[in-house]
Amino acid sequence: MKLLGLDREKVRNAIEKGRVTVAVYGLGKMGLPLAAVFAEHGAKVIGVDINENVVEMINRGENHVKEEPGLDELLKKNVEEGRLSATTDGVEAARKADVMVILVPTLTDERGNLKLDPVYDVAHKISQGLEKGDVVITEATMPPGTTESIIPILEESGLKIGEFGLGHAPERTMTGTAIRDITGQYPKIVGASDERTLEALIGIYETINRKGVIPMSSIKAAEAVKVFEGIYRDVNIALANELALWCEEHGLDALEVFKAANTQPYCHLHMPGAGVGGHCIPVYPWFVINLAGRTNPRLTKTAREINDSMPHHIVELVIKGLNEAGRPVKGSNVLVLGLTFRGGVREFMKAAAKPIIQELKEWGASVYAYDPLCTPEDAERFxxxxxxxFKGVDVVVITADHREFKKLDLNRMSAEMRSKVIVDGRNVLDPEEVEKLGFGYFRVGRVRNP
Structure with a gap:
């Protein structure tokens, strides 16, 4: 059932009664949960992915995104009830669908330069099946202005924008909480090519999101929302890191000061640490920096520089800890705990562990690694x-806040380590507990006993 021109209530009713077919392009960590949620709310969903193994698994009711609580059951139920299927044929999916959602990976380099080939490839496939009244939505996070760049590709269908609708509804999800986030943790942001499309988008996302929808004045404004959310976090983490470094110089415990300051409602100092990783926060600032004309986003650039420098500072703390233990860096044994960029997620983009390991090796240390989500091959790649x-280890460096690291056996560490130094890059340990056992304990914002 075509949704363009319907009011939001009719759109919701059509989805809930199974009259709408949604094609979700990209069945990864964000796309598969979205497809399952649409199906759970009544839509007939066709998931599209280039990976044949992924498609076969989904059609058997098997979930390949293991980090997502509740997705196993949601996927199996909707496949068995006939509301969710998968295919590698993006053109045929477009022919059958009324709504097409693009949620393929947007690959970037470290300076946020996008390789949009996956998005354009999907747009070409959709154009071959696009019909009058269809709605195309991008959810992948991209620089403001990118979604509208696919209009000429979609118009290869012979239709003009207005005969089909185009919108952007940025995903606002995290790995491990995607279903929760999609269905009601935050309101959905939507922007559209025209008022009719906007009304359809509001109805589509009100159907699956209990928190409702925030309509924006344009597609570009909707794209900017998600980008600005990431930049806000990056800049504020950089501020926390800068103030924590100042606290180190002045013999203060940054976390003690931050905790007290944050009791004032206008203050929200973030957590300092070993660095900012992932596909989002360290990348989105470059979207703004790279698009800047006369404006010069100095604060955004400086925040990136500060956060990118934090792995180097962790190495400085390792050197300081070894010096206080009377041991040179060269020939020391350093165990890095955590190869992923954050706890509970097996993702490596801009993980702090990589530059830390590289620099320590340059100093002549023997570097070892362990991560409960990883393999020896992952460590070798790093x-x-x-x-x-912990046998023979001089320094333990914590670079990911896995729950396992919050419960380290300190007595075992004390017995096995050669030198007793801990550099806690994620603030997961209790300093008093650690120091009672005679460890030298260092973290960003605290390098000496209070």
Whole structure:
């Protein structure tokens, strides 16, 4: 059932009664949960992916996104009930669909330069099946202005914009909480090519999101929302890191000061740490920087510089800890705990562990690594040797806040380590508990006992 021109209530009713077919392009960590949620709310959903193994698994009711609580059950139920299927044929999916959602990966380099080939490839496929009244939505996060760049591709269908609708509804989800986030953690942001499309988008997302929808004045404004959310976090983490470094110079415990300051409602100092990783926060600032004309986003640039420098500072703390233990860096044994960029997620983009390992090796240290979500091959790719004990280790460096690291066996560490130094790059340990056992304990914003 075509939705363009219907009011939001009719759109919701059509989806809930199974009259609408939604094609979701990209069945990864964000796309598959979205497809399952649409199906759960009544839509007939066709998931599209280029990976044949992924498509076969989904059609058997098997979930390949293991980090997502509740997705196993949601996927199996909707496949068995006939509301969700998968295919590698993006053109045929477009022919059958009324709504097409593009949520393929947008690959970037470290300076946020996008490789949009996956998005354009999907747009070409959609154009071959596009019909009058269809609605095309991008959810992938992209620089403001990018969604409208696919209009000429979609118009290869012979239709003009207005005969079909185009919108942007940025995903506002995290790995591990995607279903929760899609269905009601935050309101959905939507922007559209015209008022009729906007009304359809409001109805589409009100159907699946309990928190409702925030309509924006344009597609570009909707794109900017998600980008600005990431920049806000990056800049504020940089501020926390800068103030934490100042606290180190002045013998203060940054977390003590931050906690007290944050009791004032206008203050929200973030957590300092070993660095900012992932596909989002360290990348989105470059969207703004790269698009700047006369404006010069100095604060955004400086924040990136500060956050990118934090792995180097962790190495400085390692050197300081070894010096206080009377041991040179060269020939020391350093165990890095955490190869992923954050706890509970097996993702490596801009993980702090990589530059830390590289720099320590340049200093002549022997570097080992362990991560409960990873393999010895992952450690080897980072340039470290896999190690699951603390025997002969001089320094333990924590670079990911996995829950396992919050419960380290400190007594075992004390017995097995050669030198007792801990550099806590994610603030997961209790300093008093650590120091009672005679460890030298260092973290960003605190390098000496209070």
């Amino acid at each position: 340039g470290a040797t896999w190690k699951e004990d």
